[in-house]
Every structure is written in structure tokens, then in C-alpha cells.
Amino acid sequence: MTAHGSTGTALIETLKARLGEAYVLTATSDIDAHLTEARGLYRGEALAVVRPKDREEVAFVLQECAKAGVPVVPQGGNTGLVGGGVPYGGVVLSLTRLDRIREIDPVNATMTVEAGCILKTVQDAAGEAGYLFPLSLASEGSCRIGGNLATNAGGTAVLRYGNMRDLTLGLEVVLADGRIWDGLKGLRKDNTGYDLKDLFIGSEGTLGIITAAVLKLFPKPHARVTAFIGCASPYDALKVFQRLREAAGDQLTAFEYMPEFGIEIVLKHMPGSVRPLAEKHNSYALIELSSPQKDADLQSQLEAVLGEAFEEGLVQDAVLGSSEAQSQALWGLREHLSEVQRMEGGSIKHDVAVPVSRVAEFIDVATKACEVEMPGVRVCAFGHFGDGNIHFNLSQPVGMDKAKYLSEWERFSRIVHDIVHDMNGSISAEHGIGLIKRDELVHYKDPVALDLMHSLKRALDPQNILNPGKVVAVGENLPSAFPKVG
Known part of the structure; x- marks a missing residue:
């Protein structure tokens, strides 16, 4: 309209x-x-x-x-x-002017913030109050809490703390007709009917507009250790993850997977980046353990697990960050990975999730399928092993025209998403559906689930004025999901 x-x-x-x-x-x-x-x-x-x-x-x-x-x-x-x-x-x-932090309740371990607050501002305010707000994204200096909520953002700490749905206790939402729902309760137990906040988290502004939220806070980590390991395959990396999870429990804060191609392009395009291991490996993992206990001996715990994995051939080489600067340098290899891909030409991107038990298999199967379909395509599969979320991105073959390559987006999405679907996974893990995956959602989503989604949309937005054409296809003259300008 x-x-x-x-x-x-x-x-x-x-x-x-x-x-x-x-x-x-x-x-x-x-x-x-x-x-x-x-x-x-x-x-x-x-x-x-x-x-x-x-x-x-x-x-x-x-x-x-x-x-x-x-x-x-x-x-x-x-x-x-x-x-x-x-x-x-x-x-x-x-919503950029709605940027107030309304309240911090240290006893309840919550903070109430408006939707226009920049994520980094929220992190800093929590830190000043002696707490941690754990959501961490590459865009945290510019993304805002309302968008984080609308897309149910994840990030690098989901393994330990969960995504935005897990980090939220209450919402304030303006509905399509202008009514305001005040659900800003900092309660961890509230069984008074439907949990309405979960309707709006992840709905991408199609059901209502979030204006404020009550967020959970956590104790600050006082002990932290970071390691970077090289493995022969994603299967070996997954076995290392499983052992660390069993040994460290929720002290395992992050387990981020990266391929050799990803490391190569970060080293190529980010000045000051240094290869952390002497030799090249097929697969890498960035590992972090943290604890609120100042005297927690996380390094000994991590070294013990990695030592056993090394003896069994699961880990080929490893390095621990011996200082804060070295740990930040290791994290830099992961954090710069998204931005450097554009410097290699066109990138066809997939944000998918499969059961953790199948994440290595997915990387293996999907990589082979795409390489067969287009010889020379460069697979950059990286992400959050601990929650099964892989950013399965495909960089164009060297020398190929970018526009011609990007015109293959729909075809490669079907290849990758078919594999995800066969593994009982999701075609969207943390970025949302938006426009680009709207039509794919119709292809893969359970028909009953789609019917329920349409019913909710009609009930809460009968005129279809809230972000029409996104997430669910409602009405006529919808914007096309695939014509692109990039």
C-alpha cells in the first residue's frame, strides 16, 4: 500500500x-x-x-x-x-530518539531500556552498574535494541546466555491501531495466560512496534581464557566442542568455528592481523571460557581438555591468549570475518541452523554440493558451533562477474536450504526472514505453522500496515524477494 x-x-x-x-x-x-x-x-x-x-x-x-x-x-x-x-x-x-535507559535494578538483575538504545550503550551501562549484558554482535556500535528484539538476535555468546528471547523479561509495544501494551515486568515467573512478549520478539515489526524492554543482567566475568585451535575437519572440531561442554559446563562461553579460507581473507584484508598458528589447517575454532569467580583456574581446565584432544589427534595445534591483547587479536580474526567477505567480490549468504550433532555434517555436505554446482566457488562456512548456527556464505569464483554471480542467489539458496531442511534445521537462525527469505519460508515452513502465523498477522494487523510484505506474504502487490541492486 x-x-x-x-x-x-x-x-x-x-x-x-x-x-x-x-x-x-x-x-x-x-x-x-x-x-x-x-x-x-x-x-x-x-x-x-x-x-x-x-x-x-x-x-x-x-x-x-x-x-x-x-x-x-x-x-x-x-x-x-x-x-x-x-x-x-x-x-x-x-526509533533512534527513544534512547533512554529508564532503570537499572541491581537486586532484580534487570535493566529497562528504550528500543532506540544502541547495543554498545546498553552493554556499557550494565558494566558501569557492575553487571554484564551479554548480547555481542559485530554491529554492536550501531545496531539498536529494538532491532535486536525484532530479529531475535543471537551473536557470539548464545551458547552461554541465549539469544534475545532468552535475555528479555518484558516488553512495551505499540500496536497497529496505536494502543500501547505495557508489559514491562521484570518477572522470571508469570503464568497469567499467554506469554505475549514472545509474539513480538522475532516478528520484525510485522505485529507491533517494540518501544522498550526489560532485559536480564548477569554477573560480570572476572576470569577468562581464550584459545585458538586448528583441526583437520569440522568433525574433529565438533568432538572438541563436545568434550569442552562436558568438562566446563556453562563456563564454556563461546565456540566459534572458522575455515581456512576465512582466516586467509582476514589476513589479506585486515592490516595487523597475524596467523596465530604456524601451519594452515582445514578448520579452526575460537574458544572462550569465563567465570564470575576471580580465582577460577580456567586455563588449567582448558589445557587439560585440549591436551587430551591433541594426544588423540583431534587438535593439530593450539595457542592460548596469554594476555588481554592477544585474546583480543584472536577474537579479531572472528569479528572481522563478515566484513572482509565483501572485499572478495559477491557473496551469497545463508544464516542457517541445524541440530548441533549435525553441524559438521552440514558443513561437509553443503560444501561439496555447492562446489559441484559451481567449480571455483569459495565456501566460507563459519559461526556458532555451540548452538548449531552456521553462516554458510559463498564467495564468487575468482574472476567471475559479480552481478552474474549474485543472479545465482536463488538457485544456491535452494541447494543449501534443501540440505538444511533434510537435517531438520532452520533456514534462518539469527538474522530473521525479512524479504529475502519470505518466499523460501513458504516453501519450507510447516503449513499449519504458516496458517497460525497468518492468523496472528490478521488479528494484530488487520489492515496490513505494519512492515507489509515482510516475513509473511499477505495481500497483493508484494515486493519481490529477489530483485537486487547490489
Whole structure:
């Protein structure tokens, strides 16, 4: 739906009268950055970008847009990776001014924050209060809590702390008709009916707009040890993970898998990066153990497990970070992996999950299938072994035209997603569905589940004005999932 002529003009004037002209942007130069997403794969259009200051102004915007039948697309840091925040007509509702930390409750170990808070700001505020907010992403300096909630973000610490759904106790949400649901309770037990917050976490702004949340806090780690290991295969890496999980329990904070190709491109494109092991290996893992106990001897525990794995040939080489600087350098190899892929040309990306027991098998089977389909394609499969989430990305063959390569996105998605589906996995692990996987969802999702999702959408957004065309295909004139500009 797109408002034209007098309807759109009248709406904009109404919004300006309440929010102020400075916070209703219509100039091309002001709204241009809001029309694309981080990967540059999609470009949309919008009547305006509105920037409300609080939940009441968000409610007003939704009330007026509902009256006019104008779509609303919420945006936070606009760091999404699946086209979920790209507008196709209507109004972009930017939540960046809702950036207050409302309360920190140290006894309840919670903090109440607004949706526009930058993730790094939340992390720092928790730290200043003597606590840890554990969500950690490559975009944490620019992504915002509302987007983290809308996509049920994961990150590198899911193994120990869970994703955003696990880190959230309560929400404040503005509904499609402008009503405000105040569910900001910091309760760990509340059995008074349906758990409504879980409807909105991961819904990508299609059911309601999250304006604030109560988040869980955790004790700060006071002991930490980091290791980087080289293995002959992902199967061996998985066996090492299993042993560490049995030996360390929830002290195992991270187990991040990387292939040799991933290490090579980080070393190639990131100045100052150093190969941590003397020889090249097929597979690598970055391991972190942490504990709130200052005297926890994590290094001895880690060395004991790795020593046994080395004797059995599961680990070919290993290095421990002997200082904070060395640990940060090891983490840098993992954290820079996403950004350097673009420097190798076109990258067809998949954010998938399979049962942890099958994660090595998935990497093996999917790699072979893609290499057979396109000789020379360079597989960069990396991610979170501990929760089965692999970013199975495919860099273009050397010398191939980028546009021609990206035109194969749909074909390779079907190859990879068929393997994921056969392993009882998910075609989206932590990035969401958005636009790019909307049609794939119809192909793979259980029909009853899809029917329930459509029922929820119709019940909570009967006019289909909340981020239409994303996640679930509702209505006519939907934006296409695959035409791209990158």
C-alpha cells in the first residue's frame, strides 16, 4: 500500500503538527539512507521518515497511519541483513530518539531500556552498574535494541546466555491501531495466560512496534581464557566442542568455528592481523571460557581438555591468549570475518541452523554440493558451533562477474536450504526472514505453522500496515524477494 496525492500530504502535515517539522523528514537527501539495507541488496521508497521522541508519539503515528491506510516500517540502526527494514511506500518510523535507559535494578538483575538504545550503550551501562549484558554482535556500535528484539538476535555468546528471547523479561509495544501494551515486568515467573512478549520478539515489526524492554543482567566475568585451535575437519572440531561442554559446563562461553579460507581473507584484508598458528589447517575454532569467580583456574581446565584432544589427534595445534591483547587479536580474526567477505567480490549468504550433532555434517555436505554446482566457488562456512548456527556464505569464483554471480542467489539458496531442511534445521537462525527469505519460508515452513502465523498477522494487523510484505506474504502487490541492486 502506498499513499498518493492528498491522502499522503494530509498525513504528513498531521504528523508535522504533532512531532514538529524537524522530525518528519521528506527531502530526498534526508530519507535516502533509510531506503536501503546494510548489504545494499534492496532499495525501496517512502513518503517520509518520522522520528518520534517517546511511546506516545509512536502511538500517534500509528493511529494516524492506520486512519490513512498508510504502511509503517520501523527502523532502528538499519543494520539488518535480510531486507526487513526496507520500505516499499508509506512511512519509515525511526526509533533512534527513544534512547533512554529508564532503570537499572541491581537486586532484580534487570535493566529497562528504550528500543532506540544502541547495543554498545546498553552493554556499557550494565558494566558501569557492575553487571554484564551479554548480547555481542559485530554491529554492536550501531545496531539498536529494538532491532535486536525484532530479529531475535543471537551473536557470539548464545551458547552461554541465549539469544534475545532468552535475555528479555518484558516488553512495551505499540500496536497497529496505536494502543500501547505495557508489559514491562521484570518477572522470571508469570503464568497469567499467554506469554505475549514472545509474539513480538522475532516478528520484525510485522505485529507491533517494540518501544522498550526489560532485559536480564548477569554477573560480570572476572576470569577468562581464550584459545585458538586448528583441526583437520569440522568433525574433529565438533568432538572438541563436545568434550569442552562436558568438562566446563556453562563456563564454556563461546565456540566459534572458522575455515581456512576465512582466516586467509582476514589476513589479506585486515592490516595487523597475524596467523596465530604456524601451519594452515582445514578448520579452526575460537574458544572462550569465563567465570564470575576471580580465582577460577580456567586455563588449567582448558589445557587439560585440549591436551587430551591433541594426544588423540583431534587438535593439530593450539595457542592460548596469554594476555588481554592477544585474546583480543584472536577474537579479531572472528569479528572481522563478515566484513572482509565483501572485499572478495559477491557473496551469497545463508544464516542457517541445524541440530548441533549435525553441524559438521552440514558443513561437509553443503560444501561439496555447492562446489559441484559451481567449480571455483569459495565456501566460507563459519559461526556458532555451540548452538548449531552456521553462516554458510559463498564467495564468487575468482574472476567471475559479480552481478552474474549474485543472479545465482536463488538457485544456491535452494541447494543449501534443501540440505538444511533434510537435517531438520532452520533456514534462518539469527538474522530473521525479512524479504529475502519470505518466499523460501513458504516453501519450507510447516503449513499449519504458516496458517497460525497468518492468523496472528490478521488479528494484530488487520489492515496490513505494519512492515507489509515482510516475513509473511499477505495481500497483493508484494515486493519481490529477489530483485537486487547490489
